[in-house]
Amino acid sequence: MARRYDSSTTTFSPEGRLHQVEYAIEAINNAGTSVGILARDGVVMASERKITSGLLAPAKTSEKTYKLCPHATCTVAGLTADANILIDQARLRAGRYAYQYQEPIPIENLVEHVCNYKQAYTQYGGLRPFGVAFLFAGYDETHGFQLYQSDPSGNYSGWKATVIGANNQAGKSLLKTEYGVKKETDGDEMKTDDPTGGEEIELPDLAEACRLAVKVLNKTMDGAVASPEKLELFTMSLDEEGNCVHKILNAKESGEIIAQVEAETQSAGDT
Amino acid sequence: MGCGHVFCKMYGSRLPNKTPSYPLKQQVVLATDQVNARSILMYQQNLDKIAELSSHSAMGVSGPNCDLVNFSEYISKNLKLYELSNDGLKLSTHAQANFCRGELAKALRKGPFQVNVILGGYDAKVPTGGSLYVMDYLGSCTKANYGAQGYASNFCLSIMDRDWKEGQTEEEAVQIVEKCIRELQMRFLINQSNFIIKVIDKEGLRTLKYGADPADN
Numbered sequence: 001m002a003r004r005y006d007s008s009t010t011t012f013s014p015e016g017r018l019h020q021v022e023y024a025i026e027a028i029n030n031a032g033t034s035v036g037i038l039a040r041d042g043v044v045m046a047s048e049r050k051i052t053s054g055l056l057a058p059a060k061t062s063e064k065t066y067k068l069c070p071h072a073t074c075t076v077a078g079l080t081a082d083a084n085i086l087i088d089q090a091r092l093r094a095g096r097y098a099y100q101y102q103e104p105i106p107i108e109n110l111v112e113h114v115c116n117y118k119q120a121y122t123q124y125g126g127l128r129p130f131g132v133a134f135l136f137a138g139y140d141e142t143h144g145f146q147l148y149q150s151d152p153s154g155n156y157s158g159w160k161a162t163v164i165g166a167n168n169q170a171g172k173s174l175l176k177t178e179y180g181v182k183k184e185t186d187g188d189e190m191k192t193d194d195p196t197g198g199e200e201i202e203l204p205d206l207a208e209a210c211r212l213a214v215k216v217l218n219k220t221m222d223g224a225v226a227s228p229e230k231l232e233l234f235t236m237s238l239d240e241e242g243n244c245v246h247k248i249l250n251a252k253e254s255g256e257i258i259a260q261v262e263a264e265t266q267s268a269g270d271t
Numbered sequence: 272m273g274c275g276h277v278f279c280k281m282y283g284s285r286l287p288n289k290t291p292s293y294p295l296k297q298q299v300v301l302a303t304d305q306v307n308a309r310s311i312l313m314y315q316q317n318l319d320k321i322a323e324l325s326s327h328s329a330m331g332v333s334g335p336n337c338d339l340v341n342f343s344e345y346i347s348k349n350l351k352l353y354e355l356s357n358d359g360l361k362l363s364t365h366a367q368a369n370f371c372r373g374e375l376a377k378a379l380r381k382g383p384f385q386v387n388v389i390l391g392g393y394d395a396k397v398p399t400g401g402s403l404y405v406m407d408y409l410g411s412c413t414k415a416n417y418g419a420q421g422y423a424s425n426f427c428l429s430i431m432d433r434d435w436k437e438g439q440t441e442e443e444a445v446q447i448v449e450k451c452i453r454e455l456q457m458r459f460l461i462n463q464s465n466f467i468i469k470v471i472d473k474e475g476l477r478t479l480k481y482g483a484d485p486a487d488n
Contacts, residue, residue, distance in 0.1 A: 100373055101366035109357060121403060141396060 002218045010125050021122050023131050024152035028133045031077040033165035033220040034064065036135040036147045039209040042237035043137035043145050045075045046213035048165070049230055062248055065234045069094035071104050071244040072138035073236060077165035078152075079131040086130060090114045100115055107138035111156050113147045119154025129153070133164045137145070137236050141243050145236070160201065161212075167220035174219050178212055178262055180204065207257075214254075214261045226261075278317030296400035298441060298472035299391035302448045303331045304423075304455075305465040305482055316465050317483035322347050325354065325361050326475045330371065333421050334385045334408070342384040346371050364392030368404035368412060376410030383408050387420040393471045401471065419451075427451040434468060441470065444477065 010018040033047040047064035063080060067073045068090045093113045097105035111151060114134070121129045129152045149164055150156040161179045163171030180201035182245040204212065218226050228251040234249050238246040249257070307315040321331045322343035330346070332339050348407070350370070354361055360371065368390050378384050391403045407419035417435050419427035435449045445468065452466050465482025 100370060101362060102369040103363065103366045106357065106360060 003016050021153050024129045024131045028078045031165045034075040034077050035163045035213050036215045037161040037209040038147045039206045040203040042206045044209040045234045047075045047232045074136045075136045077133045082130045083132045106140045107146045115154045115156045171216045171220045210257050275451040299401040300444050301331045302468040307336045319485035321469050330390035333387050338385045342386045364402045371411040426454045
């Protein structure tokens with residue numbers, strides 16, 4: 001009987017669930033992984049590039065990371081076609097806000113708008129929900145650097161570090177042990193949780209966050225060797241004048257970070 | 272336009288423990304007459320034409336009473352709505368002024384609000400603290416150190432041109448405002464017996480004095 005409630009997105013099943021929405025969330029758990037990490041001086045987002053065929057012409061622009069406005073960017077996990085609609089919506093919202101108030105939109109306001117749009121598709125008939133989850137990275141004057149995650153149901157939440165997409169559970173558990181753990185000596189990153197200092201999370205700097213992001217992707221990509229072609233690193237930081245700098249790292253830069261992570265894990269394995 | 276008149280004044284005072292980069296934290300003084308009159312009739316003399324927009328901002332509005340009340344409420348309630356729907360987050364004075372200007376410009380092509388506005392506010396995040404924006408019903412908006420609108424501007428602007436000084440104290444600023452009021456009462460054809468003066472500083476908006484209590488309305 002449960003199947004009776006599968007086709008309709010807007011009808012609760014007898015167990016009180018919306019199956020289509022749950023399936024959409026499930027679909028994202030098989031999509032290319034994205035990890036976001038908040039740093040002291042910026043935000044890092046790293047995404048897995050899924051290479052479907054060697055014959056496919058390489059994309060001219062990023063298919064995972066999209067700039068929304070001068071102070072916000074998102075990464076996508078799920079259906080890119082659906083994501084484009086939502087990204088248009090976010091850009092429009094940011095532009096209209098700037099036009100109305102002559103000031104940059106607060107990040108949470110932008111995220112909330114996109115999520116309200118997504119939510120509508122779980123409530124009105126005849127439409128399927130968006131099969132997309134986002135990580136939003138942004139900066140505003142009131143709350144500084146921020147990282148948000150959203151899912152097809154229209155829920156969103158703010159994080160210090162989080163993972164969406166395939167194997168996000170494994171990625172999250174790695175972040176839980178490694179994010180904000182104080183290092184006593186360099187190269188000794190495998191510290192067990194110290195109950196005395198465990199509560200106080202110290203934000204990493206941008207370089208540390210990049211390395212951690214690569215580490216997480218290494219884990220979620222199931223033993224596949226990380227390479228600049230397979231992952232995309234994005235950083236957001238401020239320049240001397242306080243302007244937001246968005247950067248997608250090129251092959252050489254991300255290659256260097258991958259090499260550093262490899263050296264780190266190797267030396268940790270030796271001891 | 273009606274003969275409501277607004278004039279405003281910004282002043283700075285030195286902070287007790289001054290920080291080297293921002294020695295001045297400015298505050299804002301707003302003043303308007305309290306008259307509601309049309310043609311040869313005087314309806315009221317105890318109006319408050321300075322609308323509170325948020326805890327740290329307000330705008331003085333002049334124009335026919337209908338547009339004046341309608342516009343003040345439209346703007347102040349929309350800004351309140353913004354606060355409610357953004358978890359208590361307040362717009363900066365700059366954003367409030369631009370929103371207000373936008374609404375004036377939007378209304379211009381469909382039967383405009385016949386109001387001129389002087390909007391002032393205090394932002395902890397802005398280095399200078401207080402700021403003042405002068406706009407007219409056509410939708411032009413300028414950031415200024417002082418401004419006056421309506422017939423009153425013919426009397427008041429010259430006084431403020433001469434007396435306004437960077438870094439003056441609150442007392443000095445209020446003295447200039449009162450000088451303007453005396454000049455109006457001495458030389459202006461139209462009788463404006465009552466004026467209301469409000470101050471915005473880091474503590475927020477407060478009414479300094481009024482000629483007749485607006486609460487009697």
